Amino acid sequence: MGRVPATFLFTIFTSKKSVSRARALLLNRYFHSLRQFGDWVLEKDHFNATFDVPKRQVSTSLVDLIRPSNGSKFRHFNLADVRPFSSTVENGDSFEKSNSCNSAVEELQDKKGLDFVESVGFDGVEENGMGNGVDYFEENNTCESEIVEQEDGIDENEKREDVAFRDPIDLYRQLRDNPRRHKLQQSEWDTLQEVFNCFAKSGWAANQSLGIYIGLSFFRTAVHKFRNFFYKKCCSEIVKHVLSLGPSDATVKFLFPIFVEFCIEEFPDEIRRFQGMLESADLTKPHTWFPFARAMKRKIIYHCGPTNSGKTYNALQCFMEAKKGIYCSPLRLLAMEVFDKVNAQGVYCSLLTGQEKKHVPFSNHVACTVEMVSTDELYDVAVIDEIQMMADPYRGYAWTRALLGLKADEIHLCGDPSVLNIVRKICSDTGDELHEQHYERFKPLVVEAKTLLGDLRNVRSGDCVVAFSRREIFEVKMAIEKHTKHRCCVIYGALPPETRRQQASLFNDQDNEFDVLVASDAVGMGLNLNIRRVIFYSLSKYNGDKIVPVPASQVKQIAGRAGRRGSRYPDGLTTTLNLDDLDYLIECLKQPFEDVKKGGLFPFFEQVELFAGQLPNVTFSQLLEKFGESCRLDGSYFLCRHDHIKKVANMLEKVQGLSLEDRFNFCFAPVNVRDPKAMYHLLRFASVYSQNAPVNIAMGMPKGSAKNDAELMDLETRHQVLSMYLWLSHHFKEETFPYAKKAEVMASNVAELLGQSLINANWKPESRQANQKKPHPEEDGYDRPRSLVKLIDKKRRDKSSAA
């Protein structure tokens, strides 16, 4: 028999007339989860489906549905009539070969009272024999012996077998209408208890129950009620059969269809509610959410390559030549850079970020942050930069939405190759035409094997030292400025884009003493800086929970900042501070781009609203949680993480009078959830807003630049609060946040103060939250850099001593 390794194709014919409600519901669920692999049609009196399912994606429940087991070839098809055209599975781990035969099955149906309309069975076929199901099913050579075996089984143990093969609907009715309860002995009672414990714990049964919309949270209750029903109605034939099987998978599978009938009759409201919930949390086929974009035949050009290879440059050329264009940036800073660059070249371009709207008169071009992209406007050319960010666990949905929803004749995607396969899949779903342009780095990146030998005194002009926490950044800056003649600029996430820009131009400019940059991973995306060499201070970082190695993709992205074309240093170098970390750096740079399998998704407000209709009495945070649990996704997508949104939602719970939409919007406001001061201001804004009063800024300006780290952090927080106010003023009605102009001026003054403060900064960094768990234990003064290898060695030693 030929084998098709990756997929199998099967067809389901089911007569609507004959299929019981339970079966229809089960099938409905399978169809739902299989929709991405094929299609199904509901004919007048039957439905008919064909799916081409990659083997990896076949749910175990589906396998169970169509897999013959227990030596009884057709036992399982009493859940649904499944007739695969073919199935081919590697390693023989799932399916046994069985040829089907109409006459034999009919014979079996007659004997066992199964109400199959179509014959059942499946088989692997030759690779070229796919789809010729009708011819195939007419031939039958092999299954007779197996049927004979079953018949023999019936002769031997007729009564028990009779129960085993009877229609579960009849069995259920028999139980329900049983007038005489069978008396149980203690040992029988004990066994039955075990059987139902086994049923309640069965992952298979819980999973299958989803098919009739019994949710996981209700499953245990349903089993409990079913058990009571079973005890009460105890019917001797059925009990005997169950006892003979004992607490086993076979019993669970025998009882399950009876349980289904019980649930359908007993819990119609729960089923309806859960079904409604699932349907409103359906995130499958997201490309259908944008019918206007689907009505267009879009041309997608994927500029695919490593850093510093000219991807954005080339896409921007097309953007500038277009009559009407949009550039979507991953960062405000990059949107500002493009805004400046494009206007400088004589193409009028506006700027749109969450915090600022700069409309340039007569402009047909706009540079925006990707979250702000409009899927209503029509464009000739759109550019989506850093498309690999569609796999970002938090923000990925914004890239996915831009790609699926942009109404542009031509869309240029710039990014590394990691999401190329997803983009290919999306384009085949949307019907867009995909063109791939592959790029190589202008000049290869050279690794300096010598490293800095653990001594920051070895930094040179044009170096960028990369550290992964604000604390480390200031320690490095202090150490360099103390022990060398170099001065350092700094770039890290908590700084406003204006200040980062000011620091970047201070570093790029040759006519000053600031010739070294100390930066966090915030430097890793898109920025063009005059960096000669990227030095990794360490290659591990705190991920909010523990210290982990920096992922290879991020290492590559950051190292790629060295030696940009057109900069003062076109030949890029990279190295580490410690010799111990060098191997990891080399390993990361050598690693090919990983093939990311999924892009992020997040529901629109309308979807959340629809879902909320199913769950009227829960908090917004619980609603998001439930949505996460219930939502259905295609294999190419994941639901973006929303812990930070839930944190804000929890905080806003005590604010009365906010509509669901208001809550949704407030939760997306840019706030550092780990900064209590910023969170306090957000709470205050929401409280005032909920009272229909104009929201004031209620925050003064600091007197001057910061003189210590606490003051610097205060400036950072103040800027964040102002930035949040501006964001809210653009996302709510103008009259509700009327002081946007004032906030704008204040924000730019604070950014200015931050810039001045950084120039003079030579103090010991503090922790933002004194009681916050620290990534590194505090040491006296200068915290020595920790190498990744040492860290891993220490972990290993700790582990072995614990063992």
Ligand SMILES: Nc1ncnc2c1ncn2[C@@H]1O[C@H](COP(=O)(O)OP(=O)(O)OP(=O)(O)O)[C@@H](O)[C@H]1O
């Ligand atoms: N054809 C070109 N002529 C002149 N300069 C170019 C050309 N192509 C690229 N550059 C310059 O080379 C530098 C790197 O190009 P670009 O920013 O497009 O790289 P990239 O591949 O997008 O990198 P990254 O992945 O880091 O965003 C930029 O300063 C850009 O202006």
Ligand SMILES: [Mg+2]
């Ligand atoms: Mg780029």
